[in-house]
Amino acid sequence: SQQGEEDPQALSIQEGENATMNCSYKTSINNLQWYRQNSGRGLVHLILIRSNEREKHSGRLRVTLDTSKKSSSLLITASRAADTASYFCATGQAGTALIFGKGTTLSVSS
Amino acid sequence: DTGVSQDPRHKITKRGQNVTFRCDPISEHNRLYWYRQTLGQGPEFLTYFQNEAQLEKSRLLSDRFSAERPKGSFSTLEIQRTEQGDSAMYLCASSPPGTGNGEKLFFGSGTQLSVL
Numbered sequence: 001s002q003q004g005e006e007d008p009q010a011l012s013i014q015e016g017e018n019a020t021m022n023c024s025y026k027t028s029i030n031n032l033q034w035y036r037q038n039s040g041r042g043l044v045h046l047i048l049i050r051s052n053e054r055e056k057h058s059g060r061l062r063v064t065l066d067t068s069k070k071s072s073s074l075l076i077t078a079s080r081a082a083d084t085a086s087y088f089c090a091t092g093q094a095g096t097a098l099i100f101g102k103g104t105t106l107s108v109s110s
Numbered sequence: 111d112t113g114v115s116q117d118p119r120h121k122i123t124k125r126g127q128n129v130t131f132r133c134d135p136i137s138e139h140n141r142l143y144w145y146r147q148t149l150g151q152g153p154e155f156l157t158y159f160q161n162e163a164q165l166e167k168s169r170l171l172s173d174r175f176s177a178e179r180p181k182g183s184f185s186t187l188e189i190q191r192t193e194q195g196d197s198a199m200y201l202c203a204s205s206p207p208g209t210g211n212g213e214k215l216f217f218g219s220g221t222q223l224s225v226l
């Protein structure tokens with residue numbers, strides 16, 4: 001089963017623009033994580049935000065979490081062609097393995 | 111860290127054949143996970159181990175699937191009597207001790223299975 005649902009499914013932008021993708025989930029969580037996947041490769045962990053946090057930054061990444069709305073957003077600033085990938089949110093709950101959403105495919109053109 | 115290693119990277123098999131995949135986690139990572147990912151979807155959880163104990167199995171893991179981690183190090187995932195619907199990327203991930211379930215995972219590059 002998939003708990004998170006990303007929006008939009010696909011996003012195309014120009015280099016230098018910001019990219020925003022959203023994730024909604026259904027049940028209470030301990031944390032929410034974002035992963036990146038390049039075509040045909042494994043997933044790479046980007047950032048983890050805990051349920052008692054509202055915002056977190058890592059380099060060009062900014063993640064927000066609104067537990068009242070059960071939603072999160074990932075902002076990538078000043079996008080580069082190398083950011084082209086699929087991005088997945090994953091929810092962490094006590095006692096269970098991470099559950100992933102269906103992902104957002106980001107295409108950054110130069 | 112040498113990273114999570116999976117072998118083979120690609121496997122093509124005929125329907126009805128058995129296949130086995132191997133995963134070597136990052137050394138000293140005590141938790142090991144198997145996920146399956148089909149085109150355009152996110153990874154779906156199959157099973158996980160803490161050391162050599164298999165602690166959780168998804169209902170996606172039919173009787174044709176079996177996973178082992180005999181010495182708490184590498185793991186194997188076997189699919190018996192493969193079906194075309196088994197075609198997918200099989201991903202292995204690990205996490206270190208001291209982290210709970212549902213924490214950051216380190217993924218391998220996956221094994222892409224094609225069943226003809």
